[in-house]
Amino acid sequence: MAQLSARAVSSSCQWNENAETEAVKLNQSALAFMLGAQTMIFEELVFLSDEMLERTRTEMHLFNEFIMKMAGAHSVKDLRTLCLQCGEHQLDFFRRDAERLFRHSERMIATTSKLINGRPLN
Numbered sequence: 001m002a003q004l005s006a007r008a009v010s011s012s013c014q015w016n017e018n019a020e021t022e023a024v025k026l027n028q029s030a031l032a033f034m035l036g037a038q039t040m041i042f043e044e045l046v047f048l049s050d051e052m053l054e055r056t057r058t059e060m061h062l063f064n065e066f067i068m069k070m071a072g073a074h075s076v077k078d079l080r081t082l083c084l085q086c087g088e089h090q091l092d093f094f095r096r097d098a099e100r101l102f103r104h105s106e107r108m109i110a111t112t113s114k115l116i117n118g119r120p121l122n
Contacts, residue, residue, distance in 0.1 A: 029118060036115040040108075047104065055097070062089055 069082045 032118070033115065040111060040115065044108075051100075058093060062086070062093060065089070 066086050069086070073079045073082050
């Protein structure tokens with residue numbers, strides 16, 4: 001009878017140690033996930049502010065170019081040429097902007113995948 005209770009106590013202690021080890025691992029992975037998510041959010045805010053600044057700068061440059069060309073246009077033919085050129089510049093800007101956002105989306109998907117899978121972020 002004493003042997004049975006000693007076995008029960010030793011198996012209970014081993015089970016408690018395993019549970020504590022698993023709880024520590026779970027807490028560490030939860031902490032790593034939260035820190036990774038916080039880092040991702042901070043990086044996203046920095047990216048957003050950079051993108052807003054760059055977009056504003058580009059839009060102002062295009063608008064200034066449009067105003068300068070508009071002031072220099074002296075005929076209907078010049079205005080037509082001006083509209084075609086400015087339209088091409090605007091389409092080129094939209095294309096570059098879309099490509100930049102697409103690349104950013106790919107990076108965000110890769111980073112989120114790493115975060116969910118528990119791998120460290122670079």
